[in-house]
Amino acid sequence: MTELLKDKAGLVTAGGSGIGRASAVALAKAGAKVMVSDVSEEGGRETVKLIKEGGGEAQFFKCDVSDEDQVKALVDETVSAFGKLDFAHNNAGINAGQVKIGELDSNDWDKTIKINLYGIFYCVKHQINAMLKTGGGAIVNSASGAGLEGSPNMSPYTASKHGVVGLTKSVALEYGKQNIRINSIAPGATITPAIERWAEDNPEQYNGVLESLPAGEMSTPEDQGNVVMFLCSDLARQINGVTVPIDGGYTAGKLQQ
Ligand SMILES: NC(=O)C1=CN([C@@H]2O[C@H](COP(=O)(O)OP(=O)(O)OC[C@H]3O[C@@H](n4cnc5c(N)ncnc54)[C@H](O)[C@@H]3O)[C@@H](O)[C@H]2O)C=CC1
Numbered sequence: 001m002t003e004l005l006k007d008k009a010g011l012v013t014a015g016g017s018g019i020g021r022a023s024a025v026a027l028a029k030a031g032a033k034v035m036v037s038d039v040s041e042e043g044g045r046e047t048v049k050l051i052k053e054g055g056g057e058a059q060f061f062k063c064d065v066s067d068e069d070q071v072k073a074l075v076d077e078t079v080s081a082f083g084k085l086d087f088a089h090n091n092a093g094i095n096a097g098q099v100k101i102g103e104l105d106s107n108d109w110d111k112t113i114k115i116n117l118y119g120i121f122y123c124v125k126h127q128i129n130a131m132l133k134t135g136g137g138a139i140v141n142s143a144s145g146a147g148l149e150g151s152p153n154m155s156p157y158t159a160s161k162h163g164v165v166g167l168t169k170s171v172a173l174e175y176g177k178q179n180i181r182i183n184s185i186a187p188g189a190t191i192t193p194a195i196e197r198w199a200e201d202n203p204e205q206y207n208g209v210l211e212s213l214p215a216g217e218m219s220t221p222e223d224q225g226n227v228v229m230f231l232c233s234d235l236a237r238q239i240n241g242v243t244v245p246i247d248g249g250y251t252a253g254k255l256q257q
Pocket residue numbers: 013014015016017018019020037038039040043063064065066091092093094115142143144145186187188189190191192193194195
């Protein structure tokens with residue numbers, strides 16, 4: 001446990017697995033009270049258990065981020081449980097419809113945009129309104145490397161994550177003077193349970209991905225969660241409106257930043 005987020009309170013969406021679980025744990029280890037939310041009750045409650053076993057404080061609230069009423073209820077419940085909202089990690093995202101756009105089922109487009117982009121909009125809107133009442137705060141959105149460059153066979157995902165990057169920049173310009181910061185992370189390939197299963201089934205492709213990465217390894221959920229924790233803390237007080245690649249240098253060879 002550290003004291004970096006002592007007396008702070010906030011929420012994590014999709015905190016029941018992978019990056020969201022790691023960020024919830026990192027935030028709690030830094031001393032924060034964390035409302036872990038997920039559409040999966042089982043995953044979310046497991047994260048709460050892990051936090052409590054580590055001596056931290058957390059509660060679970062079920063929330064599908066594609067439903068605005070549920071998102072508002074999550075924000076209200078967090079403020080009611082902890083008295084304020086100092087930070088939020090908006091992490092829920094899916095990657096449906098992994099085909100060329102000519103073959104894309106429109107339902108996969110709708111589903112992806114609804115969770116990845118509308119979900120971030122609903123979260124940010126209601127979190128900002130809560131933070132305005134309690135003195136400000138810090139928001140971190142999960143974008144992706146696919147929010148910074150094109151990715152074949154992932155057009156709904158790529159479009160949604162570019163949207164998250166753009167929304168982050170615009171909102172940063174709107175509320176800086178009210179002591180609200182908003183940033184995104186752009187994880188590169190990160191070893192979450194789903195990727196672990198894929199790697200086991202596709203060892204050659206997995207080794208190909210590893211070779212393309214400057215660090216020679218994928219990042220871990222904890223690599224992502226630690227940066228989220230930093231961005232939520234006052235150490236990052238001058239960081240606003242940016243998207244931080246966390247990918248061992250992968251985007252350094254791709255982008256002009
Ligand atoms: N794992 C990776 O390599 C990368 C992940 N990301 C992004 O990071 C975020 C988290 O990804 P992972 O940790 O890999 O995910 P994961 O697959 O390990 O977990 C996803 C979680 O999201 C929850 N979820 C799904 N739909 C939801 C909804 N509508 N509302 C609330 N929760 C919902 C699931 O129940 C699950 O607990 C996503 O936004 C993803 O796009 C970005 C770049 C790379």
